[in-house]
Amino acid sequence: MKNWLRKHPEVRTIRVAAADLNGQPRGKRIPARFAEKVTTEGTRFPLSVLNLDIWGEDIDDSPLIFDSGDADGVLRPTERGFVPMPWLDAPTALLPIWMFRENGQPYEGDPRHALAAVVRRYAERGLTPVVAMELEFFLIDDSGKKLQVPPSPRSGKRRKAAEILSIRALDAFDNFFTDLYNACEEMDIPADTAISEAGLGQFEINLMHGDDALKAADDAWLFKMLVKGLARRHGFAASFMAKPYADYPGTGLHTHFSVIDRDGRNIFSNGGPEGSDTLRHAVAGCLAAMGDSTLLFAPHANSYDRLVPEAHAPTGICWAYENRTAAIRVPSGSPSARRIEHRVAGGDVNPYLMLAAILGAALIGIENRDEPPPPITGNAYALSLPQIPDGWEDAITAFENSPAMAAIFPRELIRNYVLTKRQERHYMAELSPEEQVEVYLDTV
Structure with a gap:
């Protein structure tokens, strides 16, 4: 140093x-x-x-x-x-x-220590999580009374519709993205692919996978600071809040993970498309803890505006192969890269707590050799499934009383987090939706 x-x-x-x-x-x-x-x-x-x-x-x-x-x-x-x-x-x-x-x-109340404790539990079993994150965010002109897409520095025009995977949308803010990638190099943040997403002024950058879960959470935490700070230098805002625009999809933070053993072998792979028994056990653990850990995936009042049917965010507790309507997706591709994609969290999360909840739940499933329900097919929104909590108070109560959360997190952290969220819920109830957006836009 x-x-x-x-x-x-x-x-x-x-x-x-x-x-x-x-x-x-x-x-x-x-x-x-x-x-x-x-x-x-x-x-x-x-x-x-x-x-x-x-x-x-x-x-x-x-x-x-x-x-x-x-x-x-x-x-x-x-x-x-x-x-x-x-x-x-x-x-x-x-x-x-x-x-x-x-x-x-x-x-015990430090979120980074909570993740470190989960990683140590893997290490004690000769296992190492391999983690990658996909971070979505919005570029926003917040200079007026109404949020809107900032004008392109190249054309001076505003992009007033979603442009999924649009090169034109990326090129409109090329100077910002060039500076962002240069900054990621300086900060050793492994920024990979950038795409335009389904919301107004919404983009996603993938962070490359690595076998250090603490660094992965550090990278996400630093990346959020960097994107928000750098956007202001370019004359607009960047926000990871879950749902800045009511009529467009919200901001997700999808986490991909696999687990390797002492020999570097991916224990989620069995050489075929279905994955190993261990993959199923990890899926079962994540599904069993999903309702109780929703507060960590949706920590704010605005978070629950994102978790609604047919808005590109999961609402049913389920898993599937190559299906983005499911809460947990097992992507296709090379068997050696078989992994789980956990799709519940919004961009407004604390990355340390989110990742501790996901990896901790997966490890419980692996240790207990739990079996998940059958994977779904088709549209998860159209199926009768157990539901992710869709309200802040329900999520707080589920987290507070959960045996699974008590098995992952220290008692002091659970107490402190519940007290925090109950206080925020009390004072947020006094604010208008516009005032809530003002609170969350730059903070989360």
């Missing part, structure tokens, strides 16, 4: 930041000449900072505040090290950090 700063003398300030339960970066700005203290000793801020609501306010009845004297945690650098922040004017570096207790134990 010291060498990175020596190699980049132009960097005069750094940010140190950890992800709170909503995935919001919380931290400090520090002059680069004082960075060595942070890299060697860490920094401190209250444990309660990782348990703020979406506005950045304390949770009213949190035991982390007055009951415990609002005690500090110790924040230390993650293995990611420094990354540049190309969306800022001045050369600046971000140092991702995570929280520990005074005695050196991981803080």
Whole structure:
């Protein structure tokens, strides 16, 4: 870490930041000449900072505040090290950090530690998840009273209709995407294919698969910061909110994963199109936990506007081969790359909690050798299926009382997250839909 700063003398300030339960970066700005203290000793801020609501306010009845004297945690650098922040004017570096207790134990309310614990459980069994994510987002002109597609810097015209897989739509914002890919290279974010999607001004970028689930979640967290910051430099907004436009599909964050053993063999493959018994067990685990983990896949009031029938987001708890109406899809292709695509999460999630829920549920299914129901065929929206919770309060209650979630997440994290979501639900009920959009547009 010291060498990175020596190699980049132009960097005069750094940010140190950890992800709170909503995935919001919380931290400090520090002059680069004082960075060595942070890299060697860490920094401190209250444990309660990782348990703020979406506005950045304390949770009213949190035991982390007055009951415990609002005690500090110790924040230390993650293995990611420094990354540049190309969306800022001045050369600046971000140092991702995570929280520990005074005695050196991981803080149970830190979402990154929750994912690390799930990954360790795989490692104890000689297994490694291989993960890739597809991140959708909207480019938005929010300068007026009504959200709309920004005008193309090339033509000055607005694209007022969805253009699925349109090269013209990508070319309209070519300077933005060129800067975005250059920034991803600088930040070691493995950005691959970009496409235009089914919403107004909606695009998707795939992040390449890798065998480090923590890095995959880091990449998604950093990518969201980068896209939002870089868009502002180009004169418009970028948003990962679940449903900015009522009449168009919302924003998804689809996760692909397989699992390899100590020999590097994909244990989801049996050499054929159907996949192995282990793949079915993992599917069963994901399906069994899907209702209870919906709060992590749809964490905000706006999230449930996306989870409606025939809007390119799943509503029924089911799986299928090569079928995008299902909540879990097993893609076709080479048997050696057999994998699961989990399609429930919106773009507004905390990537660490989302990935911990998916991988944790899959591992429970593998350990128990659970069997899923038969895969569906045809249109999932037209079938009689168990349903994903379609309301915020139902999702909160299911998460709070779930044995599956208790088997994946620490009790403190579950308590803190439920308190956070209940407070947000209370105050969001006082806002108009337009005011809710204003809250979510830049935050999630």
